[in-house]
Amino acid sequence: MLQQFFIICSGADINILKNASSSEKNKYAGIGATVFFTALMAFIASGYALYTVFDNLFTAIFFGLIWGLLIFNLDRFIVSTIKKRDSFLDEFLQALPRLILALIIAIVISKPLEMKIFEKEINQVLLEEKNAMTLENQEQIALQFSPKETELKQNIEDLKSEIDTKEAEVNALYDTYISEAEGTAGTKKLGKGPVYKEKRDKHDAALAQLQQLKTDNKAKIAAIETQLEQLQNNYQTQVNNTQPIIDGFDGLMARVNALNKLPWLPSFFIFLLFLAIETAPIFAKLISPKSEYDFKLEDQETAVKTLVQQRVEERKLALQTDFKINDKVYTDLSEEDELYQFKRKKARELMQLQADAFYKSQQKLL
Incomplete structure (x- = not known):
């Protein structure tokens, strides 16, 4: 079986x-x-x-x-x-x-x-390629967000720098009125006179401005940090959305390319x-x-081929014979007087009909 x-x-x-x-x-x-x-x-x-x-x-x-x-x-x-x-x-x-x-x-x-x-070696190659693609993808996405992130961070630094500048100004005014009180600078008179009061008021006004500036800039920095956090969230969201595409980089073509490496x-x-x-x-x-099967198969095929050729030749001979018979038949008929007289009579009748038809058409024209 x-x-x-x-x-x-x-x-x-x-x-x-x-x-x-x-x-x-x-x-x-x-x-x-x-x-x-x-x-x-x-x-x-x-x-x-x-x-x-x-x-x-x-x-x-x-x-x-x-x-x-x-x-x-x-x-x-x-x-x-x-x-x-x-x-x-x-x-x-x-x-x-x-x-x-x-x-x-x-x-x-x-x-x-x-x-x-x-499969294991291919998986290793694909893992390395996926890691490289992940890093490259993160860098490409970061390029979309980095200009805005840099701008926001620079704004925070500018606000902090503004506070530091104001603090330095307040500290300088503080040193000025303290030195006036001690008599080590300014009028160089010991005690709290009118000049001291004037410098103290100027310091207190600058200190109030500093406190207000800290409050305002702190609110601005908090708002910018919120924007930065949102920017980071958008970056991470885009990374998370594109990562499944990289994780799915495991199709037939990817494996063929990995195999070639x-x-x-x-x-x-x-x-x-x-x-x-x-x-x-x-x-x-x-x-x-050439074995027994080949000889038997050849015998069958040649038998069929010979039979077909024989039938084709027989049909050709039959057609040639038929042509010869027809030629002889029509040759014999062409020599018979009876057939000649019959066709002569029919031709005469046909010519008479044609003459009658022509005569009638001429009468209609007249």
Whole structure:
């Protein structure tokens, strides 16, 4: 039963192999097994690749099954259409397009399985790329907010600087009236005279202005800090909104690109393995000698070809014979006097009718 199934997979004629030797059956069963397991690997590979795209198990299995059946049909067609010839060069030229197709199929099958085999290494490459993208994304978003943030921080520094300047002025006035009271500066008279009072009033007025300035600037600084906090919140919100895009950078193309950044030699050997599996049935038919199955198949095909050619030639001869008979028949008829008299009579009647019609048309004109 299993051998029969693999023979069907090989695309060989079951009726011819039914009476063939065991070795011939085993040969085509082996070819069919290769075709079947190649399609199975194609199903697994495409299922994994589609799972990375759709992230849904049932969708991946469904489309993976369709892809596996497609590869199975292509491989079966490739193997079944290779016929043994009397010249190896003719056989190779016949198989060359199929070898190219097998090469393409091997690449398509091997790439998703390479991604699964080197999944951990690919994840590491993707993690590094995601980290780099995260930092780059944060820098790009920061560029949108940094001018405004710098401006607000500069405004706070200006307000604080204004307070510091006013404090320095108040402290200078304080030192002035204290020195006047001590007699170390100004009038250099010890005691609290009119000059002292004047300087003290000036200091007190400046101190009141300083207190008011601190109150006003404190409110302004609080408002600016609120703007800065809102700016930081907007920055963080934009970072949080864009981060899922970076976290989702895990699709099929991203994994293929990550695989290409790994050392090429392991991937190349895996590709060679699948190429060998895919082309094995083709090379098996190319290098194997002409066997019992090939002779029987050739006998059937040439029998049909000969029968068709015979029927075509028979139709050509029948047509030529029919032409000759018709020529002879019409030649004989042309020599019969009875047929001549009959056609002469009919021609006369036709000419009389034409003359009558012409006469009537002329009468209407007159």
